[in-house]
Amino acid sequence: MQHNNNISGVPLFFHRRRCCSVFLFPALNQSRRRLMTSPAPKPAAAESFGSPLDSSDDEAPEEVTFQASKASALQSLKRALDTARREKELLKEKRRRRQELFQEQKVEFPVSWLVVSLKGNYTVQTVKERALASSQQQVALDFLQSRLYGPGSCRTTSNELLSLQNKRGRKKSAAVQFVNKGWGEFSNM
Amino acid sequence: MGEFKVHRVRFFDYMPSAIRAMAFNSRTERLALSRADGALEVFNFADSYFQEKVIPGQDGRAVEALCWVRGRLFSAGLNGEITEYDLENLRPKYTMEAYGGPVWTICSNSQGTHLAIGCEDGTVKIFEVLEETIRFQRNLDRQKGRIISLSWHPSGALIAAGMMDMIKVFNAESGHATHRLLVERGVGASKSREVVVWSVAFLSDHTIISGDSAGKVQVWDGVTGTLVRTHLVTKWDVLALSVSRDESSLLAGTSEGTVVQFQFISSTVDQHDKEWVRTRTFKNHTHDVRALAHTDTAVVSGGMDTQLVVRPLLEKVEKNTQESALRKIAFPHRSLVSCGKKAGMLLFQFHGHLELWRLGESDGHGEEKHTCTLSETHGGCQRWQGDDHICCSALSPCGGWLAYSTISSVRLYRLQYNGSNISITKVAKLPKVLRSAHQLCFSSDSSKLFASTTHSSVIIIALSQSECKYLHTLRPKSGTRQPVHLMSASEDGKWLATANSDCEIHVYSLHKLKLHCTVPVYSSCPTAMAIHPTTSNLVMVHADQQIFEYSLVQKEYTEWSRKLQKQGLHHLWLARDTPITHLTFNPRNPAHIIMHDTYMFCIIDQNLPLPDQKTLFYNQMTLRSLPEPERTSHSHSFKICKTFQHLLCVSLLEDHSLVVVERPLLDIASQLPAPVRQKKFAT
Numbered sequence: 014m015q016h017n018n019n020i021s022g023v024p025l026f027f028h029r030r031r032c033c034s035v036f037l038f039p040a041l042n043q044s045r046r047r048l049m050t051s052p053a054p055k056p057a058a059a060e061s062f063g064s065p066l067d068s069s070d071d072e073a074p075e076e077v078t079f080q081a082s083k084a085s086a087l088q089s090l091k092r093a094l095d096t097a098r099r100e101k102e103l104l105k106e107k108r109r110r111r112q113e114l115f116q117e118q119k120v121e122f123p124v125s126w127l128v129v130s131l132k133g134n135y136t137v138q139t140v141k142e143r144a145l146a147s148s149q150q151q152v153a154l155d156f157l158q159s160r161l162y163g164p165g166s167c168r169t170t171s172n173e174l175l176s177l178q179n180k181r182g183r184k185k186s187a188a189v190q191f192v193n194k195g196w197g198e199f200s201n202m
Numbered sequence: 203m204g205e206f207k208v209h210r211v212r213f214f215d216y217m218p219s220a221i222r223a224m225a226f227n228s229r230t231e232r233l234a235l236s237r238a239d240g241a242l243e244v245f246n247f248a249d250s251y252f253q254e255k256v257i258p259g260q261d262g263r264a265v266e267a268l269c270w271v272r273g274r275l276f277s278a279g280l281n282g283e284i285t286e287y288d289l290e291n292l293r294p295k296y297t298m299e300a301y302g303g304p305v306w307t308i309c310s311n312s313q314g315t316h317l318a319i320g321c322e323d324g325t326v327k328i329f330e331v332l333e334e335t336i337r338f339q340r341n342l343d344r345q346k347g348r349i350i351s352l353s354w355h356p357s358g359a360l361i362a363a364g365m366m367d368m369i370k371v372f373n374a375e376s377g378h379a380t381h382r383l384l385v386e387r388g389v390g391a392s393k394s395r396e397v398v399v400w401s402v403a404f405l406s407d408h409t410i411i412s413g414d415s416a417g418k419v420q421v422w423d424g425v426t427g428t429l430v431r432t433h434l435v436t437k438w439d440v441l442a443l444s445v446s447r448d449e450s451s452l453l454a455g456t457s458e459g460t461v462v463q464f465q466f467i468s469s470t471v472d473q474h475d476k477e478w479v480r481t482r483t484f485k486n487h488t489h490d491v492r493a494l495a496h497t498d499t500a501v502v503s504g505g506m507d508t509q510l511v512v513r514p515l516l517e518k519v520e521k522n523t524q525e526s527a528l529r530k531i532a533f534p535h536r537s538l539v540s541c542g543k544k545a546g547m548l549l550f551q552f553h554g555h556l557e558l559w560r561l562g563e564s565d566g567h568g569e570e571k572h573t574c575t576l577s578e579t580h581g582g583c584q585r586w587q588g589d590d591h592i593c594c595s596a597l598s599p600c601g602g603w604l605a606y607s608t609i610s611s612v613r614l615y616r617l618q619y620n621g622s623n624i625s626i627t628k629v630a631k632l633p634k635v636l637r638s639a640h641q642l643c644f645s646s647d648s649s650k651l652f653a654s655t656t657h658s659s660v661i662i663i664a665l666s667q668s669e670c671k672y673l674h675t676l677r678p679k680s681g682t683r684q685p686v687h688l689m690s691a692s693e694d695g696k697w698l699a700t701a702n703s704d705c706e707i708h709v710y711s712l713h714k715l716k717l718h719c720t721v722p723v724y725s726s727c728p729t730a731m732a733i734h735p736t737t738s739n740l741v742m743v744h745a746d747q748q749i750f751e752y753s754l755v756q757k758e759y760t761e762w763s764r765k766l767q768k769q770g771l772h773h774l775w776l777a778r779d780t781p782i783t784h785l786t787f788n789p790r791n792p793a794h795i796i797m798h799d800t801y802m803f804c805i806i807d808q809n810l811p812l813p814d815q816k817t818l819f820y821n822q823m824t825l826r827s828l829p830e831p832e833r834t835s836h837s838h839s840f841k842i843c844k845t846f847q848h849l850l851c852v853s854l855l856e857d858h859s860l861v862v863v864e865r866p867l868l869d870i871a872s873q874l875p876a877p878v879r880q881k882k883f884a885t
Contacts, residue, residue, distance in 0.1 A: 150264065150280045153304035153322055160398060160415060160439075161457070161490065161878060164392055167438065169879035171872050174488060177882060191872060 207859040209561050214550045216865050222503030224570040225268040226495040236265040252745035253535035254703045257292045258591035267308045290683045306350050311358040320349030342377040353404040362410045364399030381427035388416035401443040413440030419454050435462050438878050444494040455491030461503050486511040490878045537783050539851035539863050543603025553591040598644035607639040631674035643689040654686035658702045674715045677809035678708045693735035701728040719757050729781040743782040769812050774819040798852040805841045813838035
């Protein structure tokens with residue numbers, strides 16, 4: 014009989030024999046017991062604090078049937094596959110939502126309608142496209158802003174530039190200090 | 203000479219706008235420049251780089267590119283519109299929606315028949331240039347990425363388009379892309395980001411030169427579609443390219459503030475194997491260079507540090523002359539400050555609002571007080587997108603009236619003072635004939651408002667408590683179509699002088715309400731003028747720093763003016779590179795003329811001898827060290843003071859105190875956007 018010593022993950026090999034005792038290490042045994050029973054009241058826990066090896070030194074390791082371990086192994090495998098599938102679904106959903114949002118931004122906009130009634134049964138409706146144009150303008154401005162001043166653009170403040178000029182000029186002087194603390198902050202174009 | 207109490211004013215928070223694009227018209231020698239706030243400026247390179255015309259901006263205009271087609275000026279911007287400008291009336295002539303999303307670039311073919319624009323949606327649109335308008339002709343094949351830059355081949359048959367990660371060459375006839383040139387991304391961290399081809403140039407030998415965000419200038423063979431050479435110029439972006447007319451020199455502007463020159467020369471003695479070789483580097487800017495123009499003799503650059511720099515190329519001009527000097531234009535060539543002399547008030551003009559200040563007592567006990575800020579929100583109107591910027595403003599000498607104009611309207615306000623409070627009432631009904639004005643001026647007794655309009659004519663409005671009435675329109679006889687950029691009314695209320703960009707100066711008699719005389723035209727444009735209160739002499743200073751004095755009564759140049767012309771101005775006076783923007787007189791001494799430019803103010807004493815070329819020109823410090831009796835023998839008429847800098851206005855109040863409005867360039871530099879971080883040795 015081959016004992017499977019792989020305690021960290023799902024067992025990779027299943028034995029044909031139906032009844033098989035798997036001897037688990039006491040530590041693992043301990044954790045399983047903690048999982049299966051209700052949480053112990055605090056003082057009791059404090060009392061039981063000590064080397065986990067001590068309590069079970071004299072006892073034989075707990076017997077777990079092959080069926081039980083197989084079942085638990087299958088369960089954890091299923092759980093892992095489920096989690097992976099769920100994550101994929103979540104990502105897909107996120108991507109789909111983002112795509113929708115972009116589509117929405119392109120199409121749906123607070124459009125205002127100006128309705129004019131003419132003679133007879135004719136009406137004229139004018140759509141104010143200003144909002145759409147200004148949003149596109151904003152996207153273009155954001156692109157420029159991020160390329161020139163965004164991450165990776167390696168920028169510094171006016172304060173540092175002026176101070177460096179002071180220190181490297183022919184007449185060396187002190188670093189620049191702004192009276193108005195708002196100056197020299199990273200600002201937009 | 204005299205002592206003056208000085209009001210030193212440093213609270214005018216004037217912030218110039220970054221330069222976004224420029225275009226040079228070599229035929230007319232004009233440079234057009236656009237700023238981040240949408241304003242357009244035209245500089246006359248043949249007349250000491252004088253800022254001839256200013257078209258105010260508009261909220262949301264965002265001009266990205268400019269282009270000259272013969273004498274016509276076109277712009278395109280992120281608002282998706284193409285605009286043609288009326289340079290005679292200083293306003294947009296018309297705008298045309300391009301329907302391609304934000305427009306990044308506009309470029310005309312060398313024949314001047316078509317315009318190509320590059321749009322956000324990936325299309326290159328071709329427009330036909332007609333007599334009075336432009337007309338959409340066709341789209342080239344739509345591409346997947348945005349079109350950032352364009353360049354026509356001189357033949358007009360091919361167009362090179364700089365996009366994201368690539369350059370495409372289009373056949374302008376068929377509209378199909380014939381070549382795709384793949385541009386390499388940056389190294390390291392920037393490998394994950396797309397590289398933006400900010401600028402392309404298509405040369406007549408089918409060479410394509412590109413500048414991109416990875417800091418490379420690449421030379422491509424446009425026929426085979428292959429890369430010839432790569433030059434890594436900077437760690438940051440190469441934002442602009444400009445090729446000289448003879449295609450022998452190329453400029454590349456970078457985010458570091460440097461302009462790198464490449465020249466098409468052969469590395470060996472024989473002329474056979476020419477290639478593009480990097481030659482010079484110019485470092486005249488502290489911030490990104492976003493606009494470049496290569497004229498026949500100079501490198502013109504502008505960018506985020508808001509200064510226009512003209513660097514003459516020393517092999518093209520005579521060394522050590524006025525012509526070869528580096529020029530930095532930091533301030534506008536017109537006054538943004540109006541002074542209410544009798545009331546001790548100052549009006550500051552910003553692009554979207556005005557600020558009115560009352561100066562404190564000149565004995566030093568009073569405080570300068572900010573009285574109010576006038577903008578479109580005053581009076582309860584909401585400010586919304588599409589607001590036009592202010593083109594001119596004026597404050598009456600008594601401080602009781604205030605006027606400003608945009609390209610669409612003129613607004614007039616009545617100011618009333620009770621103690622320290624001020625009430626501002628808008629004059630609701632203005633004469634319909636007053637649509638917009640290029641220049642505004644109040645008469646010295648505040649009874650009339652002069653507004654200059656189209657074709658250099660002037661509208662006179664009579665002001666009173668009850669109503670404002672239209673009085674008369676003064677028209678020049680010359681049939682000029684140019685706008686007026688200078689206007690000056692005399693103290694005694696008799697004369698009004700106007701100057702336009704055709705260098706014409708017209709003087710009108712206000713009693714007879716007609717043209718009195720036209721000053722003989724001088725080749726340079728006047729930058730400041732004023733009429734003397736007692737002698738009625740008109741003093742004019744021009745862009746080339748020449749000074750003239752013309753007697754309005756005799757209709758001829760004065761004796762002093764002839765003497766000055768005969769002797770010639772001192773070479774140090776002529777070497778100054780900023781124009782005089784304001785002229786005024788001293789009521790206590792009729793022989794004094796007070797004028798200023800950005801770096802100095804000067805009092806000319808007409809009673810003292812004129813300096814000759816060998817005299818020490820800046821002699822104020824020397825004179826002070828001499829004993830009293832010796833001073834008179836050494837002094838000359840030009841008394842220059844450089845204590846106050848950088849000057850936006852110098853004026854004399856009625857109580858004989860001097861008002862000096864300074865805007866140190868360091869204050870402007872402190873508030874500019876972030877420059878690149880450069881690692882310098884030992885810092």
